[in-house]
Amino acid sequence: MALIFKVGGNTISEQVRPFGLLFVRQSKDVERLFEFSSGVGDIVSDEVTIDTEILWSFIARLLQIIDGSNNRTMATLLGGYIAMAINLLRLAGAKSEFPGIEIASPIRVALAELEGSPNLRPPRPKRSGL
Amino acid sequence: MGLNFKTNGKTFFQPSRIYGTLFVLHSKHLEELLTRLPSGVSDIVSDEVTIDTEELRTFIKLLLQIINSANNRTLAVLAGGYIAMAIDVLRMAKADAEFPGVDFPAPIRAAVEELERSPVLRSGRPRNPNQQLLNNFGQCLMTSVRTPAIHEMHKMIRGEMKGQTGRLFSELFKDFDQDELSIIDQATELAIDTVLHKLLFTADTDRFRIMFRSTGVEYINIADASDGLAGELYTEDGWIERFS
Numbered sequence: 001m002a003l004i005f006k007v008g009g010n011t012i013s014e015q016v017r018p019f020g021l022l023f024v025r026q027s028k029d030v031e032r033l034f035e036f037s038s039g040v041g042d043i044v045s046d047e048v049t050i051d052t053e054i055l056w057s058f059i060a061r062l063l064q065i066i067d068g069s070n071n072r073t074m075a076t077l078l079g080g081y082i083a084m085a086i087n088l089l090r091l092a093g094a095k096s097e098f099p100g101i102e103i104a105s106p107i108r109v110a111l112a113e114l115e116g117s118p119n120l121r122p123p124r125p126k127r128s129g130l
Numbered sequence: 131m132g133l134n135f136k137t138n139g140k141t142f143f144q145p146s147r148i149y150g151t152l153f154v155l156h157s158k159h160l161e162e163l164l165t166r167l168p169s170g171v172s173d174i175v176s177d178e179v180t181i182d183t184e185e186l187r188t189f190i191k192l193l194l195q196i197i198n199s200a201n202n203r204t205l206a207v208l209a210g211g212y213i214a215m216a217i218d219v220l221r222m223a224k225a226d227a228e229f230p231g232v233d234f235p236a237p238i239r240a241a242v243e244e245l246e247r248s249p250v251l252r253s254g255r256p257r258n259p260n261q262q263l264l265n266n267f268g269q270c271l272m273t274s275v276r277t278p279a280i281h282e283m284h285k286m287i288r289g290e291m292k293g294q295t296g297r298l299f300s301e302l303f304k305d306f307d308q309d310e311l312s313i314i315d316q317a318t319e320l321a322i323d324t325v326l327h328k329l330l331f332t333a334d335t336d337r338f339r340i341m342f343r344s345t346g347v348e349y350i351n352i353a354d355a356s357d358g359l360a361g362e363l364y365t366e367d368g369w370i371e372r373f374s
Contacts, residue, residue, distance in 0.1 A: 015204070076245055080209065081208065081211075105243075105244055110240070
């Protein structure tokens, strides 16, 4: 069973359930610890709705904290999560650039890894059957 | 206020509360969602986390096997930072942190290398990972609060301030000589430092928060960046010595 990520009613990604759950839980953890909203909704009937504007702001803030403090521990611990979030923004066709903010090395590597990953591409449209 | 990571009853690592908590939460999520095996990382109890290094090593080995067996890039990305940090935790606990014959995918290698470059996690007792943020806050507190307050009181005591309180002080101290005024200066400085110390100490207890904005736009609870804010004031490399 997959976890479906949606933006504005459209499916942007279908994740293997444990990985999708891991991403959602990480979003909630970081939200709680840093006290700002991630834009990643709760899971309802195997679907997660993403508010891309809020998610972009959330990631921009995390990147600014990492960039501003040169915080390698944070870049390491949250690098994969941030890369996954940026990838979802890209899949949604939403704003996913962060001008003026240096992206730390672990995040850049994780992003490059995701770009080559077949299971993170948008799902194929279903055929009509005709 | 940080967390104490312990093994065999001894503290070997004191991460900030945010990173320590994130590490513990990651452990629990991966336990439940993927391995169904204990990670060796306990819950947080009274600011302490107990690490069973044997269990943690087995847990990390299993995660690496899961990632490698399916060439699973998503998991390598999502769990890569956690695995790198866990390896560092094992190293700091002086436990076996080698995984011979196991391939490390690129995101995990990058994360391990990032931590290896970091002075934070290289010494036996790691430096605070938020040192730059703390430096910026300390400098701001000294140059925007302590030093101006001392200068203002210095002028007040010498009748150089024209307000009502200034005139009152001028009258009070008009017969004091320079030595006596110098003693008043010292007492004033002590009073200001005591207020700052009490303020920071109370912020450490989380009864209120001091939100600080450094170079970015985000405000951060500065107490989360330190193992003890009040302790940053004094000592030979404290804020007063360096920035005031």
